[in-house]
Amino acid sequence: MSSKELQMEYDHYNYLNNEKWKFNLPIYKKSSSTKVFDTPKVSVIIANYNNEPYLEKMFNSLVNQSIGLEKLQILFIDDKSTDNSAKIVQKYIQKYNSIEFYQLTKNTGGAHGPRNVGLINARGKYLVFLDADDWYDENALQYMSETLEKSSDDMGFFGIVQSVNEKLSLKSRAYFFDGNKIDRDIQELPAAFYEWLGPQGIMVRRKLIENNNLHFPSQRVADDVTFFYEAMRFSKKITQGEKLTTYLNRDNDNLSLSKTVNRDFMISWLRALGYINQVFPDDASKEKFLSRRLEWLVYNFGLRRDVGYKFSLKRIIDFKVSMDRYLGKLKFDPTIYFRTGARKTVWRYLLLEDYRGIIRFNRWHSLRHLLKKYLGIVRREKNQYYYPVLNSKIPKIEINMKAVAIKRMENQVVIQIYTNGIFNYFEIRNKLRPFERSKLMVTQMSLTDYKINIPLEIDLRDYEFWVIYNDYQDQKIERIEKLLSE
Missing domain, CATH: 2.60.40 (Immunoglobulin-like)
Structure with a gap:
């Protein structure tokens, strides 16, 4: 793909730093609580599509925030849901202050449209983005805003737990494991920091968004990670807080979501990485960000068999050709940041364009993984464990x-x-x-x-x-x- 063609594609998806995105906003009608406040401290932007079962839990976590409703602007933007989301929102609007309801007249097919509506209408000093099926700890917004208030940073990262059928586990550990920190240079962040960058657990000063014309690109996936990585680059330094703030709902994960990992998903992510690679200078932050995301894509499209893009020789070739199209030849070795030997091996096969080698490796590695997981069969050499060795021609893979x-x-x-x-x-x-x-x-x-x-x-x-x-x-x-x- 030529440079001109890439620029046209980035322009089509509203990546570029211009005002076009503001003129392409979805049309909406607005209703509000009887009382809203002109100068809230925090604006909460919520994009929703058919999350009726989770809305009461989400809203209850907001209206009971210790910071107080008078310091909040709750922007609920509905992407033309077909369930009873609107009835639940109206119930809260009638009972509580500070809620603004934006109903899009057409479905946009992703969170980017609703989130951009939220950006245009936000008035708070600080912004947070909450998925409609997630919820906050009752002290979250007070803690997050007070922590940023004490620092000169424009962006803060805080603790997240993941909830799967009410079982909780830690998420994005690099955000909070190091304790409270301010003025942390993004060039010094560990590679693990770039695993997430979803909306949960992040607070941003509104002036950072407005001064740099930040917005969500018009694609269904990778829009949020692109937005928050750009925000990090302009912020240059960040604040971290060690307390729990956000509950990430993953009840609907597993098979249904894995099927959304299809070819469009792959291309969208590579488009986002290509744009980041083009816009920002070569440095430690960009290397780590690109590496962790490439490792994740290698896992999804080089190793996984349970996603919506069927595992095949065609898929592997398409993945490599698409990487080359958007990223070209990288100036660094991303595998120094990869966590598993299997993903490093697939990357080496990709560089050699040995696509059938990936097929063979995938078949053997899948079997070895099952032998370890269900039968506990592993091989020990000195002070290290390895997956079972079933074929001497297949590389030996360490267990982390x-x-x-x-x-x-x-x-x-x-x-x-x-x-x-x-x-x-x-x-x-x-x-x-x-x-x-x-x-x-x-x-x-x-x-x-x-x-x-x-x-x-x-x-x-x-x-x-x-x-x-x-x-x-x-x-x-x-x-x-x-x-x-x-």
């Missing part, structure tokens, strides 16, 4: 970490760790409240063996034990519950 409890001695447990990474510490987490976490006392006994102290004053049935190692990766300790119950 294996942590196993092997012996209990009163209030101590011996843990064996085998990893190609760097061990940091052991952690205990509350199963129902995973942000309740603390480090455990540890003694290293040998290269692989560690002895940890177990806090017997708590009900251990309510807790999980984890190993934290480099790049914010974690691993649940195997067999420890069995030892502690004996």
Whole structure:
């Protein structure tokens, strides 16, 4: 694809820094609470399409915020839902202040249109973006805004938990694991920071958005990550807060969502990465961002068989050709930031254009993964575990970490760790409240063996034990519950 053709494509999807996006906004009708405030502290932008089952939980988390409704502007933008979303919103408008309801007259097919309507109408000093099926901790907006208020930064990142059928787990650990920080240079952020960049847990000063004409490109996927990465680049430094703020709803994940990972999904992501690569200078931040996103795409289109773009030789060739079209030849090696050996191997095959090699590797690796997952079959060499070796012609792939409890001695447990990474510490987490976490006392006994102290004053049935190692990766300790119950 020529440079001119790329520019035309970026222009078509409203990537470019011009005013065009403002003139292409969806048409809407607006209704509001009886009382709204001219100068709110925080504007909450919510894009919705058919999220009726989750709206009451989401709205309840907003109207009960400790910051108070008089400091909020709640912009609910509905993308012409076909369910009863409107009835629920009207119920809250009649009962509470500060809610503005924007009803689009046509469906835009993604969150970008509603979010851009929110940007144009926002009045708050700070902006947050909440998906309509997610919800906030009751102190979230007060904590986020007060934390940014104390810093000179234009952008803040805060703690997230993921909810899958009411089971909670930590999400985007790089946002909060380092504790409270201000003026953190984005060039110094770890690669793990770029895994997420979704709307959850992020607050931005409105002036940053307006001064840099930031907006969401007109495509269904990658619009939010593009927006927030651009915001980071213009912010240059960020604030981080260690407290829980946001609950990310993932009840509808798994098979239904995996089918949306199709060819349009692939092209949209590559278009976004190509634009970022074109606009911003070569530096550490861009390398890490592109690398983590490319690793994710390699996983989806080089290894996965359960997505909406059927695994085949055609898919692999299309993926490589499309990468070349949008990104050209990269000036760095992204695999230094890849987390798994399997993804590094697929990348090497792609560079060699050995597409049938990927087919062979994928077949063998899928089988090895199943042997490990369901039968526990692994191979150990010295201080490292590997997936089962089934064919000497297929590259040997390390397992990132294996942590196993092997012996209990009163209030101590011996843990064996085998990893190609760097061990940091052991952690205990509350199963129902995973942000309740603390480090455990540890003694290293040998290269692989560690002895940890177990806090017997708590009900251990309510807790999980984890190993934290480099790049914010974690691993649940195997067999420890069995030892502690004996």
